Amino acid sequence: NILVGDDDNKIIQFFTDFFADTKSIPIFCRSKEDLAQGFQMKPELIFMKTDWLDNEVKESLSEYSGTNERTKCFAIGQHKGADVKWDGVVELPLDPKIFRQILFSVITSPKHIKLLIIDDEQGVLDLFKDFFENRKEPEFEVQTAKDGLEGYNKIESFKPDCLILDVKMPVRSGIEVYADMYKKGIKIPTIIFIDSTSPDEISKIRKYGVPAFVEKAGPSSAMNEMLALIKKLLIFS
Numbered sequence: 001n002i003l004v005g006d007d008d009n010k011i012i013q014f015f016t017d018f019f020a021d022t023k024s025i026p027i028f029c030r031s032k033e034d035l036a037q038g039f040q041m042k043p044e045l046i047f048m049k050t051d052w053l054d055n056e057v058k059e060s061l062s063e064y065s066g067t068n069e070r071t072k073c074f075a076i077g078q079h080k081g082a083d084v085k086w087d088g089v090v091e092l093p094l095d096p097k098i099f100r101q102i103l104f105s106v107i108t109s110p111k112h113i114k115l116l117i118i119d120d121e122q123g124v125l126d127l128f129k130d131f132f133e134n135r136k137e138p139e140f141e142v143q144t145a146k147d148g149l150e151g152y153n154k155i156e157s158f159k160p161d162c163l164i165l166d167v168k169m170p171v172r173s174g175i176e177v178y179a180d181m182y183k184k185g186i187k188i189p190t191i192i193f194i195d196s197t198s199p200d201e202i203s204k205i206r207k208y209g210v211p212a213f214v215e216k217a218g219p220s221s222a223m224n225e226m227l228a229l230i231k232k233l234l235i236f237s
Contacts, residue, residue, distance in 0.1 A: 002026040003043035005035055005052060006076055014094045015047070021212035022189075022236035032057055039064045043071065047090065050077045058084055072106055100228055109231045110138055116160035117144045118151030118177065119193065120169045128164065131223045138231070148172025152180055155188070162230050163190045166216070167201065175205055182208035189233035191226070 004015050007030045015026045029038040032052050039060065048061065061084060065071045072087040088102045117128050125144040132140040143158050145151035149171040155163065167174035174192055181188065190211040194202070205211065212229055219225065 001041050001043040002045045002047070003029065003038045003041065004047045004076075005029045005032075005038065006047070006049040007031060008049075011049075011076065011094065014096075014099075018096060018099065019236060021210055022233060024236040035060060042068070044068075046071060046073045047076050048073065050075045053084065074102070097228075100232065103235075104228075104231060107235055109235055110161065112139050112141065113162060113230065113234065114141045114158065114160045115143075115162050115164070115230070116151070116154055116158055117142065117164045118146075118148065118154075118169070118174070119144075119164070119166040120146055121166075122146070124166075128223075128226070132227075135227070148174065148177045152177050155181065155186060160188060162234060163188045164193065164226075165190055165211075166193045167205075168195065175201060178205055178211065179208050189230075189237045191229060191233070 002015075002019065002024050004012065004026045006012060006028075012028055012030075015028075019026055027038055027041050027043065029035050032054075035052075035057065046061070046065070048057075053061075061073065065073050065085065073085065075084075075086045075089045077090075077092050087106045090099060090102060115132055117125055119125055125146070129142045129144055132142050143154055143160070145154050146169075148169050151165070151169075152172065154160075155177075165174045165177060172180075178190065178192070180186075181190075187209075190209070192205065192211045192213050193216040194213050195216045202213065212233060214226070214229070
């Protein structure tokens, strides 16, 4: 669970967007008076507006984090409250890449990741396979498939931790593969490559789940961005 204590609509929207493609849905407390109820949800991540840090909030925050060892607490805004043990400070304005770095610096990601890439372009398969197999932290075990039918069979046999899926492929499309996963109850954090995919196709995919959409050949498809996205999906899904 994730608790965000802030009344700024832009900050609330940032957290909503950042975690939208994961299974972690933030709980928002828009006033200090709501924090007690928020703590009852047993959050493991707490993001707190530092302007709220009066003695009562400090005491409640320290008491909760002191009795929940796994809890990580982050300040939103300028660092305040020397008597509060922060695990990180999220400075304003919020930036997704910097925010991600702060999270990854204190949250442990899996050491070994099984990754399946399904794409009909051999060059894409070779590029991703070479990049991820040469990683050491985390270490990747990578398998590939050139069409949706082969890919679905490998989903069942390889049982990947994460899936990269092209939406347009021969034999079976990415939409069909994702729909088959849904029907079989197969839940795997999934990144779907989109190119000229229409809004209707994206809406159809979202009937079966909430994957992360990445524009093929766009900035988000760069190797380091894909690595960061995989880590985020596995940590928060």
